[in-house]
Amino acid sequence: MNPEVRSAFAAYLEQRRRLGEPDVVLHGLDRRQALANVAQVPRRIVSADSPAPAGSAADLAQVVGDLDHGQLRDAALACTRCRLSDGRQHVVFADGNPEGRVMVVGEAPGAREDATGVPFVGQAGRLLDLMLAAVGLSRGESVYICNVLKCRPPGNRDPLPDEIGSCAPLLKRQIEVVAPEVLVGVGSFAARWLVGENRPLGKLRGEVHSYQGVPLVVTYHPAALLRNPGLSRLAWADLQLLCRVIDGANDAA
Numbered sequence: 210m211n212p213e214v215r216s217a218f219a220a221y222l223e224q225r226r227r228l229g230e231p232d233v234v235l236h237g238l239d240r241r242q243a244l245a246n247v248a249q250v251p252r253r254i255v256s257a258d259s260p261a262p263a264g265s266a267a268d269l270a271q272v273v274g275d276l277d278h279g280q281l282r283d284a285a286l287a288c289t290r291c292r293l294s295d296g297r298q299h300v301v302f303a304d305g306n307p308e309g310r311v312m313v314v315g316e317a318p319g320a321r322e323d324a325t326g327v328p329f330v331g332q333a334g335r336l337l338d339l340m341l342a343a344v345g346l347s348r349g350e351s352v353y354i355c356n357v358l359k360c361r362p363p364g365n366r367d368p369l370p371d372e373i374g375s376c377a378p379l380l381k382r383q384i385e386v387v388a389p390e391v392l393v394g395v396g397s398f399a400a401r402w403l404v405g406e407n408r409p410l411g412k413l414r415g416e417v418h419s420y421q422g423v424p425l426v427v428t429y430h431p432a433a434l435l436r437n438p439g440l441s442r443l444a445w446a447d448l449q450l451l452c453r454v455i456d457g458a459n460d461a462a
């Protein structure tokens with residue numbers, strides 16, 4: 210088994226152990242047989258009405274609480290903590306620089322993200338890249354990008370509260386390990402989760418919030434800007450606010 214597969218497999222097995230899930234017996238199996246064995250482990254049968262697994266957020270927080278970025282990614286790739294694991298093609302963990310100064314948090318993967326495993330691709334992704342470039346940022350160098358949910362809600366429906374609750378420990382740990390100087394929440398779900406308030410996005414934007422001491426700016430999701438170009442003026446004002454926050458971080462450094 211190559212080292213990368215071995216590492217991902219070890220993270221998967223460790224996660225199962227910590228979550229108290231049934232053993233996967235590998236003794237005496239070759240790689241093909243072992244992977245077939247894992248594939249046969251019964252998955253939870255859940256529907257949109259299924260309750261979240263009991264204690265899932267607390268369990269997951271314990272599992273990921275001391276992981277580094279690579280281990281956290283492996284844990285996310287193996288995660289089956291909510292119903293969204295059943296229909297996904299890919300877990301969409303993150304893109305960009307894990308040491309970036311700015312961390313952008315969106316809502317959830319769409320169809321293209323699910324197909325590619327990369328957040329913010331397609332038209333909305335290109336618009337996000339243009340918005341970042343307008344303020345001198347790029348996902349290849351200075352920005353790290355992820356979503357609140359790592360798996361696609363079917364039909365691009367809104368995330369459900371229990372799904373956000375199940376996935377939140379991954380994002381919390383992601384923010385801890387990336388340790389950005391500035392956070393940007395795009396779209397209402399990400400903005401509300403990061404700010405910790407239920408106000409509409411239009412009421413949250415236009416001011417600098419704080420997430421655990423990290424300056425936080427919220428703005429519209431690029432997909433919303435594509436649907437409603439009239440919001441572009443407000444999004445541009447948000448980007449200018451982001452620039453001022455980054456300048457403030459520069460001055461403090």
Ligand code: SF4
Nearest residue numbers: 288291294359360376
């Ligand atoms: S959405 Fe999050 S909690 Fe649900 S299966 Fe995917 S990674 Fe796990």
